[in-house]
Amino acid sequence: MLSKDEFKKQCYATIEKHTSVAHPLVSELVKPEANWELLQAMTLQGYQLTKHFLTYIEHLFFYCPLPKHKKALMVNMYEEETGRLSGTKNHVRLMQDFVRAIRVDDATRDAVKPYPQTQELIDYRMDLVKNPETYHLGAAAVAIASEGQNLEDTAGQHRHSLLGDVYGLTDKDTLFFSVHAKEDVGHVREGIALVNDLCTDAKMQQDALEVVEHTCKLFQGVYDGVAERHLTGVR
Template structure:
């Protein structure tokens, strides 16, 4: 691959993200059908919680190893919001997710006993290994700041998923703050992530690696949904 100029590379990152997000997975579409599927919602949410519990660790490592001061500040802001929720006027983002889990009738004991399915664990471990390796920093940034943050950007049937979930399962806007906060914040986080990856990739090989990581991370998200679907949604995969 010939090295792309900055605009071409930025556009390609967004293109791959747009083409490989998991919003159209049959599991997601099933969740927002008018008839509630509580078992599927519980299973999907508890797997999502496994990701949420690890996300701050990714950002902490990306902040610590960041070689570019202007991007390090943005990562610090991201980390501060994840830990405190003060910029959004809410709370720690894991606590926000736990609020939603309680709202959909999962008690704390059940929540804490849940474990990652193999597909979910693969996604967790893949990103963790990249973020903890300074020699592959550009790939950790691509996996987390582009592919992962980009999972919350899309609408389903013209509406945010959290809005549709509220209608189907009777949860309130307060209950779904975890999703509404991320739907707003992650637009900026992806923009910052793309800018970071563009600045990091100094040759065509680094660019190609980053593009491949974005695509692969998106496919791992799809794999996580498939792991839930094969256990809780017959015929979805």
């Protein structure tokens, strides 16, 4: 069985190996010439993911078998629902603000359906968090791999800064991303601590690490799905 420190190191190494910002689609999005269609398509698929995130955290809180970790999950839930800790607003509403800022109206936003790759990621995490028997895997998928998607930068700049520069977006427009870039550092740390305490043998640890890797790959798949439909030749 891995030590808690080694397990933590392997979790971070897995996230860093599969950062979303390394996907070719992101490089296309931040080229000097703005690609509004691509940005809108990627954002609308990201919105499908955002709509479900509070539900994942709610289930992790409800089924959490370790009282010392329930408080962190409750705080996460409270921020997702209200935005009061960050001084902003409900996180789905923050994402809706960004969608409007990139020239997509509410009716168009609400008519969009998840691509198959997006739906696969939604369902994979939902199935894990709704089953108490796979709680440690749901925590690995959501509290480590998913929260870890914002632990990224390119040449010292986070994704929201790069998008703002190219598309003329203000700091207010990109609050959804800047808030998560800050908050998710702590969320990942708390998620790793939770899963570390949940895993009581080597198999549980290995299964959790495999779920972290698979979840990261499913995020890559979401980007692939957008690239296949909106950017021929980029995979």
